[in-house]
Each structure stands twice: as structure tokens, then as C-alpha cells.
Amino acid sequence: SDTKEIEKWISSTFSPKKLPPFSFVYDGKPSSSFLKKWKFQKQKEADSSTEKVKYQFTYTNPDDGMQVICHVTGYRDFQAVEWVLHFSNTSGHRSANIRDINVADCLFSGGKASGYTLRTAAGSTGSRGDFRPLEYPMETDSTYRFSPERGRSSDGMAFPFYNLIPTNTENGCCLAIGWTGTWFANFTPQENGVSIFSGLKNADFFLYPGESVRTPLVSFLFWTGDDMTGHNRFRQFILAHHTRKINGKM
Numbered sequence: 001s002d003t004k005e006i007e008k009w010i011s012s013t014f015s016p017k018k019l020p021p022f023s024f025v026y027d028g029k030p031s032s033s034f035l036k037k038w039k040f041q042k043q044k045e046a047d048s049s050t051e052k053v054k055y056q057f058t059y060t061n062p063d064d065g066m067q068v069i070c071h072v073t074g075y076r077d078f079q080a081v082e083w084v085l086h087f088s089n090t091s092g093h094r095s096a097n098i099r100d101i102n103v104a105d106c107l108f109s110g111g112k113a114s115g116y117t118l119r120t121a122a123g124s125t126g127s128r129g130d131f132r133p134l135e136y137p138m139e140t141d142s143t144y145r146f147s148p149e150r151g152r153s154s155d156g157m158a159f160p161f162y163n164l165i166p167t168n169t170e171n172g173c174c175l176a177i178g179w180t181g182t183w184f185a186n187f188t189p190q191e192n193g194v195s196i197f198s199g200l201k202n203a204d205f206f207l208y209p210g211e212s213v214r215t216p217l218v219s220f221l222f223w224t225g226d227d228m229t230g231h232n233r234f235r236q237f238i239l240a241h242h243t244r245k246i247n248g249k250m
Contacts, residue, residue, distance in 0.1 A: 004076075005079060006053070006074040006075065006076055006079050006080070006081055007053055007074055007076070009074070009081065010053070010055060010072055010074050010081060014042070014055070014057045014070065014072060015040075016036070016040035017036070018036075019031075019032055019035060019036065020035070020057070020059075020070065021083075021104060021105060021106035022070065022083070022085060022101075022102055022103050022104065022105050022199075023100075023101075023102045023105040024068075024098060024099070024100060024101045024102065024203075025097075025098070025099045025100040026061075026066065026096055026097070026098055027096035027097060028096075028097070034061075035059055037062075038059045038060055038061050038062065038068075039058075039059070039060040039062055040057070040058070040059060041056075041057070041058040041060070042055065042056075042057055043055065043056045043057075043058070045071075047073075050076075051075060051076050051077045051240075051241075052073055052074065052075055052076070052241075053073070053074045053076065054071070054072070054073050054074075055071075055072045055074075056069060056070070056071055056072075057069070057070040057072065058070075060090075064091050064093075064095065064096065065089065065090040065091035066087070066088075066089060066090070066091070066095050066096070066207075067086075067087070067088040067089075067090055068085055068086070068087055068088075069085070069086040069088065070083050070084070070085055070086075071083060071084050071085075071086070075237065075241060077240070078221055078233065078236070078237045078240070078241075079221065079222045079223070080219065080220065080221040080222070080237055080241075081219075081220050082178075082217055082218065082219040082220070083103070083217070083218060084103070084178075084214060084215060084216070084217040084218075085101070085103055085214065085215040086212055086213070086214045086215075087207065087212065087213050087215075088207070088211070088212040089207035089208065089209055089210065089211050089212070090210075091209060092209050093209060094206055094207070094208055094209070095206045095207040095208075096206065097204070097205070097206050098203065098204075098205055098206065098207070099203055099204040099205070100203065101199045101200045101203045101215055102197045102198065102199045103198060103199040103200070103215045103216050103217070103218050104175075104196050104197065104198040104199065104218040104220075105196075105197055106195075106196055107190070107192070107193045107194070107195050107196070108164055108173050108193050108194050108196055108220075109192055109193030109194075110164070110166035110169050110171040110172055110173070110193070111166065111169035111171050112168075112169060113166030113167055113168060113169045113193075114167050114168050115137070115138065115166070115167045115189070116138045116164055116165060116166055116167065116189055116194055117135060117136065117137050117138065117164075117165045117167070117227075118135070118136040118138055118144060118162060118163070118164060118165075118187055119133065119134070119135050119136075119162065119163040119165060119227065119231075120133075120134050120136075120146070120159055120161060120162045120163070121133055121134055121159040121161065122134055122157055122159060123148055123154040123155055123156050123157055123158050123159045124154055124155060124156075125155075125156060125157070131154075131159065138187065138189040138194070139189065140189050140190070140191070142188070142189070143186055143187070143188045144186065144187045144188075145184070145185075145186045146158040146159075146184065146185045146186070147182060147183065147184040147185070147201055148160075148182055148183070149182075151181050151182050152180075152181070152182075153179060153180055153181065153182075153183065158185075160176055160177040160178075160179070160183060160185070161174070161175070161176050161234075162174065162175045162176075162185065162187075163175075163227065163230050163231060163234070164187070164194055165227045165230065170224050170225055170226070171222070171223075171224055172222075172223050172224075172227065172230045173220055173221065173222055173223070173230075174219075174220070174221040174223065174230055174231075174233075174234040175196065175198070175218065175219065175220055176218070176219040176234075177198055177216050177217070177218055177219075178216060178217035178218070178219065179200070179215075179216035179217070182200075182201045182202065183198065183199065183200065183201060183216050184197075184198060184199065184200075184201045185197070185198040186198070198216070198218055199215060199216060200215050200216055203215075221233060221234050221237055
């Protein structure tokens with residue numbers, strides 16, 4: 001595949017004329033109603049790896065100095081992309097309220113698919129069935145909701161790794177959520193794809209002057225082939241880019 005493809009995706013997705021693939025509520029208003037009016041800055045960041053491309057996109061409220069900084073990393077060798085948000089109060093006074101943070105708020109379309117299957121795994125309940133594979137044939141007009149319990153990332157029935165498999169095309173997507181606490185992931189099949197919402201559960205706070213907080217990270221890997229191709233590509237991606245190495249070796 002075209003190694004520049006993921007860079008094109010990032011440039012077209014994060015632009016001043018479009019709503020980004022995340023959302024939140026600020027001062028009681030949804031970000032879709034104001035984010036295009038905030039000051040937009042794009043900065044390419046240096047990285048020693050030729051397989052990675054990094055950007056920082058900054059959205060600044062001209063009225064009160066609230067900043068949302070989105071760090072995006074694209075992986076040319078895997079057609080994968082990740083992003084994480086930082087909310088920062090750059091003003092001299094308390095910020096308005098921030099809540100309902102969807103780090104991912106986007107639609108995945110695998111082409112002309114007539115339906116989707118969602119694959120994931122159980123979390124841990126301290127039983128023999130921990131981390132067993134789970135499969136959900138997705139029905140339209142239904143939302144599939146996942147979130148761990150007791151503030152731990154895979155406690156209960158939720159596990160932060162998913163594979164969206166279209167029924168009659170070869171373009172699927174793996175999703176992972178990077179967070180040590182309570183995250184959420186909701187999937188709603190539509191006629192033209194699957195709506196994905198994922199982020200920080202129970203977020204409802206304000207920031208004092210100079211304060212900054214980060215959100216969960218979301219990771220998307222786009223694959224072409226069959227469902228096991230998607231699983232295997234994702235495992236290879238984790239080994240290549242998210243597994244600790246010493247002097248370049250496992």
C-alpha cells in the first residue's frame with residue numbers, strides 16, 4: 001500500500017475546515033458547535049524513526065485561553081494512527097466546565113459493507129474464562145457499550161482491544177484504547193459504517209490556571225484482507241512499535 005496514505009489521512013482529517021475525530025462538552029456546549037471557530041495550529045514534530053510521522057494540532061479558545069492539544073502519530077509501515085488529547089488552561093482564571101470527552105468520535109466505513117462483526121475479548125473476573133474471545137454480530141439500531149469496572153483497564157467484561165470486520169468487503173479496522181483506568185468504547189452500526197465513541201468515562205471537571213490533563217490514547221489500524229489478517233497485522237504492529245526493546249532487540 002501507499003506509505004504516504006496514512007499521512008494523507010491525517011492531513012485531511014485534522015484540518016481547520018473540518019471537525020476533528022474527537023469531541024467534548026465545554027461550558028455546556030458541544031465542541032461541534034464552536035471548535036471550527038477556535039484558533040487552529042498545525043506543527044510537524046521530529047521523530048528518529050522513518051516509519052513514523054508525528055503532528056501536534058492545537059485548538060485555542062480565543063475568548064478564555066482554553067487549549068486542546070492533539071498529539072497524532074502515524075505509522076507508515078502499518079497504516080495505523082494514534083492520538084491523545086491534552087486540555088490546558090492557559091488563562092489566569094478558572095476554566096469553564098469540561099465533560100463528556102470522546103477522544104474518538106468518528107465513523108469507520110469499510111466500503112460497501114452490508115454489516116459488521118465486532119471481535120474483542122472478555123476482561124478479567126478472576127475466573128477460568130478470563131480474556132476469552134468474544135464476538136458480536138452487530139445489528140443496526142443497537143449500540144454496543146463496553147467499559148471496565150473498579151478503575152482498572154480490563155476488570156470485568158471489557159477489554160480495550162477490538163476488531164471491526166465488515167461482512168462483504170476486505171477493509172477492516174482494529175481499535176485499541178490506551179488507559180490504565182476506566183475508559184469506555186461504544187459502537188453503533190449505521191447504514192454507511194460504524195460510529196465509534198471512546199474516551200474517558202465520568203469526565204466532569206474544570207482546570208485552574210496553568211493546569212493541564214491528558215486523556216486516554218486511541219489507536220486505529222486499518223487492514224485489508226480477511227479477519228485473521230487484521231488480527232495478525234495488529235499483533236505485528238504491537239511488537240514493532242509498542243514492545244520494549246533494548247539496543248533494538250526484544
